Amino acid sequence: MLRVVLVDDHRMIRAGVRSELAADLQVVGEAADVPTAIAAVHELRPDVVLLDVHLPGGQGGGGAEVLRDCADLLGDVRFLALSVSDASEDVVSVIRAGARGYVTKAIAGNDLSDAIRRVAGGDAVFSPRLAGFVLDAFGTGATDVAVTDDELDRLSAREQEVMRLIARGYTYREVAGELFISIKTVETHVSAVLRKLQLSSRHELTRWAAVRKLL
Template sequence: MSEQAGASAGRTRNRVVIVDDHAIFRSGLRAELDGRVAVVGEAHDVDSAILAVREHRPEVVLLDVHLPGGTGGGGAEVVRACRDLLEEVQFLAISVSDQAEDVVSVIRAGARGYVTKTISSDELVDAVGVVSTGDAVFSPRLAGFVLDAFGTSSAAQDVRDEELDLLSAREVEVMRLIARGYTYREIASDLFISVKTVESHVSKVLRKLQLSSRHELTRWAEQRRIV
């Protein structure tokens, strides 16, 4: 066996449960992911999803947000019902919906990311890998919904301090994306502004917070748990 083949054979694939009420989508997704992740279970509604997650304890659950069953809470209800497993199981919402209320509800419940069903199979495999480590993944235009929602939530208010109050709402958005590792070009695309405007916002944030680098800004945001 070659060295490359041996490395591939020794690599552990993330175990995944697919939750969607359309059998044809589950079958198609399983086929797309075949050999790249280990699909260990499927579910078609809230109740079967909760059972599947508890039975298989996968690294990642690919979760549709609109599901029948349960008390009508859809994907968010599944996440809430499995909150005691969130140390070991991560939820990645995958949906046709890009509505703010859908994104925010499932993220508030505890999901680590949200992508739309237009995502490519390569991008989805990458997203599964990222989410399995506990990091967050969002389709580009959806990240803004989360930032807006949590920027005004009671949880965010709890961590506000005098320094944070110095920043405008837009500067807070830019600061969070910088702290998450986005490039200036990615931030510009996500917020529909120019790269030059991003640079201006970053300069103002660093000056107001009396910081000298992106590294210091990231550490500042992490310490306040507002990344």
């Protein structure tokens, strides 16, 4: 089981998330403010830290401050922001500090579990519409890369639809709902897209699509 630390200043939120994750992920610790979060991450060395953006304590930097003070662990510990906020400044601040993804608290429990597993595996994960904030902030859209017919011709029309949604940060379940297909069919299309484009992860797919201005 993947080991997870929950960081949120609301006890009821932590209890609810712990209950949602209990079936297939191991919650090994919790923290409610910046100092205890930093201490817990260094002591427990989890696979993934589920990190709220707005936290009390410390120097007032919230989740971004936790990330900066845990920079020595970023190669081994992955951080996924979980917040009620969908403000661009909040998203960009924690991604700049080292988080691998950002999802809002409107996410369903099984999708949150999936997001944690994907972040642990090295993917970048975002709730729909939030990925654009990151792409804009890091300037990937400014790169002038022409899309050759050959590149897109490798993908069927349906694979191109799936590719764009996945690259924007949609979960498999959200893609399935958007395109009225099964989750299994989405998984098949994603595997085909990655294989045809010779990419190894959703994170690489997002960058591939961004620099070609396909989002």
